[in-house]
Amino acid sequence: MSREPVRWGAAALREDGPPSNGAVPSNEPLRDRPGAPARSVPSLPVREVYAALNSSPRGLTPPEATARQARYGLNELPRVSRGHVWRRLVAQFTDLFAVVLIVSSAITFLAYALEQPRDPATLQLALAILGVVLLNAGIGFAQEYSAERTAESLQAMVPHTCRVLRSGDARDLPARELVPGDVVLLEAGDAVSADCRLVEAHEVAVNNAALTGESDAVARVPGPVPTGPPLEARNLVFMGTDVIAGTGKAVVCSTGTATEFGRIFRLTAAAPRQKTPLQRQVAAMARRVAGVALATGAVLFAVRAPGGQPFVDTFVFSLGVMVALVPEGLPATLSVSLAIGVRRMARRHALVKQLLAVEALGSTSVVCTDKTGTLTQAEMTVVQLWVNGVPHSVAGVGYAPVGEVSDAGPVRELLRTAALCSNARLVPPTGRDGWRVLGDTTEGALLVAAMKADLDPAAEESRTPRVAEHPFDSVRKLMSTVHRDLDGSCLAYVKGAPLELLARCDAVDREGAREPLTDVCRAEITAAADGMAGQGLRVLAVARRRVDSPHPTLGDTESGLTFLGLAGMYDPPRPEVRDAVDACRRAGIRIVMVTGDHPLTAEAVARRVGIVRGRAPSVVTGTQLDALDEGGLDALLASSTELLLCRVSPEHKMRVVTALQRLGEVVAVTGDGANDAPALKHADIGVAMGASGTDVAREAAVMVLLDDSFASITTAVGLGRSVYRNIRKFLIYLFSHNIAELVPILAATFAGFPLVPITAVQILAIDLGSDVLPALALGAEPMERDVMDSPPRPRRERLFSTAVMGRILFLGGIQALGVCAVFFWHIHASGLPYADFTKSDPVYREAITMVQAGIVVSQFFNSLAVRTDRQSVFRAGLLTNPWLLAAGCFGIGLMAAISYAPPLQTIFNTAPLAAADWAVLAAFGALLLAAEEARKWLLRRRGTPLEGETR
Numbered sequence: 005m006s007r008e009p010v011r012w013g014a015a016a017l018r019e020d021g022p023p024s025n026g027a028v029p030s031n032e033p034l035r036d037r038p039g040a041p042a043r044s045v046p047s048l049p050v051r052e053v054y055a056a057l058n059s060s061p062r063g064l065t066p067p068e069a070t071a072r073q074a075r076y077g078l079n080e081l082p083r084v085s086r087g088h089v090w091r092r093l094v095a096q097f098t099d100l101f102a103v104v105l106i107v108s109s110a111i112t113f114l115a116y117a118l119e120q121p122r123d124p125a126t127l128q129l130a131l132a133i134l135g136v137v138l139l140n141a142g143i144g145f146a147q148e149y150s151a152e153r154t155a156e157s158l159q160a161m162v163p164h165t166c167r168v169l170r171s172g173d174a175r176d177l178p179a180r181e182l183v184p185g186d187v188v189l190l191e192a193g194d195a196v197s198a199d200c201r202l203v204e205a206h207e208v209a210v211n212n213a214a215l216t217g218e219s220d221a222v223a224r225v226p227g228p229v230p231t232g233p234p235l236e237a238r239n240l241v242f243m244g245t246d247v248i249a250g251t252g253k254a255v256v257c258s259t260g261t262a263t264e265f266g267r268i269f270r271l272t273a274a275a276p277r278q279k280t281p282l283q284r285q286v287a288a289m290a291r292r293v294a295g296v297a298l299a300t301g302a303v304l305f306a307v308r309a310p311g312g313q314p315f316v317d318t319f320v321f322s323l324g325v326m327v328a329l330v331p332e333g334l335p336a337t338l339s340v341s342l343a344i345g346v347r348r349m350a351r352r353h354a355l356v357k358q359l360l361a362v363e364a365l366g367s368t369s370v371v372c373t374d375k376t377g378t379l380t381q382a383e384m385t386v387v388q389l390w391v392n393g394v395p396h397s398v399a400g401v402g403y404a405p406v407g408e409v410s411d412a413g414p415v416r417e418l419l420r421t422a423a424l425c426s427n428a429r430l431v432p433p434t435g436r437d438g439w440r441v442l443g444d445t446t447e448g449a450l451l452v453a454a455m456k457a458d459l460d461p462a463a464e465e466s467r468t469p470r471v472a473e474h475p476f477d478s479v480r481k482l483m484s485t486v487h488r489d490l491d492g493s494c495l496a497y498v499k500g501a502p503l504e505l506l507a508r509c510d511a512v513d514r515e516g517a518r519e520p521l522t523d524v525c526r527a528e529i530t531a532a533a534d535g536m537a538g539q540g541l542r543v544l545a546v547a548r549r550r551v552d553s554p555h556p557t558l559g560d561t562e563s564g565l566t567f568l569g570l571a572g573m574y575d576p577p578r579p580e581v582r583d584a585v586d587a588c589r590r591a592g593i594r595i596v597m598v599t600g601d602h603p604l605t606a607e608a609v610a611r612r613v614g615i616v617r618g619r620a621p622s623v624v625t626g627t628q629l630d631a632l633d634e635g636g637l638d639a640l641l642a643s644s645t646e647l648l649l650c651r652v653s654p655e656h657k658m659r660v661v662t663a664l665q666r667l668g669e670v671v672a673v674t675g676d677g678a679n680d681a682p683a684l685k686h687a688d689i690g691v692a693m694g695a696s697g698t699d700v701a702r703e704a705a706v707m708v709l710l711d712d713s714f715a716s717i718t719t720a721v722g723l724g725r726s727v728y729r730n731i732r733k734f735l736i737y738l739f740s741h742n743i744a745e746l747v748p749i750l751a752a753t754f755a756g757f758p759l760v761p762i763t764a765v766q767i768l769a770i771d772l773g774s775d776v777l778p779a780l781a782l783g784a785e786p787m788e789r790d791v792m793d794s795p796p797r798p799r800r801e802r803l804f805s806t807a808v809m810g811r812i813l814f815l816g817g818i819q820a821l822g823v824c825a826v827f828f829w830h831i832h833a834s835g836l837p838y839a840d841f842t843k844s845d846p847v848y849r850e851a852i853t854m855v856q857a858g859i860v861v862s863q864f865f866n867s868l869a870v871r872t873d874r875q876s877v878f879r880a881g882l883l884t885n886p887w888l889l890a891a892g893c894f895g896i897g898l899m900a901a902i903s904y905a906p907p908l909q910t911i912f913n914t915a916p917l918a919a920a921d922w923a924v925l926a927a928f929g930a931l932l933l934a935a936e937e938a939r940k941w942l943l944r945r946r947g948t949p950l951e952g953e954t955r
């Protein structure tokens with residue numbers, strides 16, 4: 005069963021009334037509902053539970069379930085509201101930038117009101133600043149809203165199903181379709197989707213942390229308990245909690261908001277969204293730049309105030325420059341870029357639950373991966389059996405029970421035992437789907453093999469019904485079931501990893517006779533198991549014994565066993581994995597295979613998919629890991645390039661992840677089982693399987709693979725790297741033009757020129773007009789082909805590294821030099837002394853138009869230059885990001901309008917430029933590109949990569 009924290013709706017066991025929907029207070033069957041099973045459910049004996057909830061051991065019929073759904077509504081909780089829309093909008097005006105801008109705008113309005121005569125330019129500036137505030141708030145609000153919607157739609161893509169009995173038929177249904185009275189099947193790793201009363205339980209333990217905060221495992225039993233607070237009833241399991249051990253069957257008592265989880269959910273405020281380190285770095289940088297802006301404003305005021313200019317003029321001017329230099333749209337551009345990354349990953353089957361993962365993915369240096377399902381297709385087929393020293397092959401592929409198996413008695417007995425000791429179910433073909441397995445694929449393969457031998461598992465089960473079970477767990481590596489034999493006695497059937505099982509056998513079956521298991525015999529069986537494993541097969545051993553009671557202890561069930569034989573199953577590798585493994589090699593990412601399987605099986609599969617190429621990979625078992633202290637483990641992990649960890653349990657996985665992180669690695673780890681959750685949480689990127697993983701693993705991971713494939717991890721890493729590169733591109737692009745805006749202002753001030761070379765309104769037109777779209781287009785640059793050709797970015801590398809800062813200064817410096825040159829060239833060409841210039845002077849208007857156009861045109865070339873770090877842009881292809889070209893053309897078009905359209909000329913105090921002026925600016929832009937090309941050429945010649953890149 006699954007948990008979906010955001011979108012549960014309302015439903016409860018109710019005899020009448022409309023379906024509840026979040027807003028309607030729901031009734032609470034386990035509490036006070038009059039006339040309902042309510043409080044009495046936990047105290048009822050099992051057989052009365054069904055009657056009390058109008059259900060039966062075969063579950064509800066589909067029409068009854070539909071009727072109940074109409075009556076009680078879907079099993080969902082209402083959407084979390086992050087506060088009223090207006091409150092969220094107001095919040096946009098309360099961050100530091102917004103407050104600075106609002107105060108600035110207010111002061112400018114005040115200045116306009118006080119100045120004599122009033123200058124329309126002051127009013128324009130005040131309005132422009134206000135416009136910036138509104139625009140910024142609008143972008144922020146829209147971005148937050150869309151991020152929320154993205155998160156919700158991604159959540160909805162993660163499958164949340166539970167196994168339900170309807171008319172006796174087990175089927176996987178979306179958790180939201182559960183209704184009171186439904187009979188659900190639970191097993192370790194499931195998240196519980198509704199409040200339920202257990203009616204059968206085999207060693208069930210749950211984690212009620214979501215409700216109680218206590219993360220210890222608590223045992224659950226099916227029998228009646230005294231009436232009391234629902235959370236204390238040991239036969240109830242609750243929505244939002246996890247089954248961490250055992251298997252069981254339970255009847256749904258309440259759903260949606262009527263559940264205990266729903267009650268708490270209504271009281272819990274949504275957690276605030278955390279900023280990622282990258283967002284924090286950018287915000288810190290933006291604050292620093294804002295500080296520089298503030299200081300510049302103050303310096304300008306101090307220098308200009310004594311110069312005889314009107315006080316208000318100087319003040320408004322300094323304020324305008326300050327506002328213009330604040331990087332207003334930056335945080336929003338960053339979030340949009342991260343969100344684009346998340347969407348791209350989702351399209352490639354990798355759902356990222358936290359933005360944090362997008363950036364961590366880019367620096368992943370080790371991937372610890374499972375084998376079955378991730379590297380292989382998880383389509384097990386039993387291909388070989390080994391009984392009494394004789395190998396038997398099994399024909400047929402996939403789950404279709406068509407093929408041939410020896411009909412020898414001992415072979416049939418092996419398969420019958422294995423099939424009875426399984427919980428999986430085979431589903432016949434429907435529509436376009438072929439034969440499918442519900443449940444564990446290893447067990448599915450055993451059922452198929454049994455059916456190929458003409459055995460009917462259902463008939464066998466009714467002949468010798470199961471009375472008890474010790475579920476499989478990956479530490480014991482065994483599973484056992486107890487069955488009542490025809491004569492009333494009890495038999496235990498056990499299957500599991502050969503070594504573990506053999507250690508619990510003391511006899512071997514020879515055509516029905518029990519013979520002692522000699523050392524020779526043991527060696528023969530081990531050699532046979534190794535032989536199969538060496539071919540890449542997963543090997544299971546099967547055994548049985550008579551037991552005295554229908555409910556023997558684990559120790560009694562799994563000791564003194566009689567060995568029956570071995571089953572070897574083939575699981576073909578996923579075809580796409582080989583290329584993905586190659587990509588990881590090129591990208592300097594180590595792959596460590598972590599599997600519970602046999603070392604020989606692991607090595608054979610690792611060779612097939614290319615993880616192992618050398619002659620002697622390090623193959624280490626869980627027992628060997630246990631013998632290593634921390635130092636030994638570190639040495640092992642640091643020294644082995646090809647490492648396979650076999651026969652390990654999830655606890656080992658956790659230890660290895662911690663050790664790798666200690667060695668400075670950024671670790672991605674895959675997991676599917678409930679007890680993989682700690683390792684998934686601890687890793688830098690926990691990756692859960694969307695198709696086959698348990699709900700608990702999906703909950704603990706930050707990334708969910710919809711197709712379970714290793715190749716999707718590699719793609720996500722590539723996309724993560726590309727997002728990081730793109731962010732760096734637009735930061736260089738945006739911050740370099742700040743220099744081009746600032747330097748001419750400082751130069752004019754210190755040269756004693758009485759006016760500014762570019763006005764605040766012009767700067768705002770660049771920052772919020774011509775620069776926004778190219779920055780977004782850079783943030784959305786397609787993934788470069790060579791993104792996986794370089795080693796991972798070091799964990800501690802800062803976004804604003806020396807190299808990045810150097811590049812900002814280089815590009816910004818060239819731009820600044822250019823615009824200063826065109827400005828003073830215009831001013832000096834007129835021959836007028838500085839003091840004679842006024843705001844309305846045509847030469848001055850032309851000069852400031854040249855400065856603004858100079859920045860816009862050079863930014864166009866700059867946007868092309870920043871696309872590559874070392875490679876020539878001409879080699880990378882000038883036309884490969886058409887959005888960027890379109891955005892650049894839009895910016896130049898806007899600038900032309902500002903230069904030529906009379907109303908805009910009035911607002912911006914600009915003048916029409918001549919064709920020759922544009923030609924000068926274009927030539928100057930081309931010079932910037934040429935200088936960048938020369939710098940890249942030098943870098944390539946020296947072979948120094950920038951931030952670990954090959955370009």
Ligand SMILES: Nc1ncnc2c1ncn2[C@@H]1O[C@H](COP(=O)(O)OP(=O)(O)OP(=O)(O)O)[C@@H](O)[C@H]1O
Nearest residue numbers: 374375376446476478481483499500501599600601
């Ligand atoms: N359902 C089962 N019943 C009994 N034994 C099993 C079952 N599934 C697996 N085993 C045995 O336990 C061993 C460990 O299995 P486990 O599922 O823990 O490995 P895993 O780490 O998930 O493997 P992989 O890396 O292949 O996904 C297997 O090699 C097999 O011999």
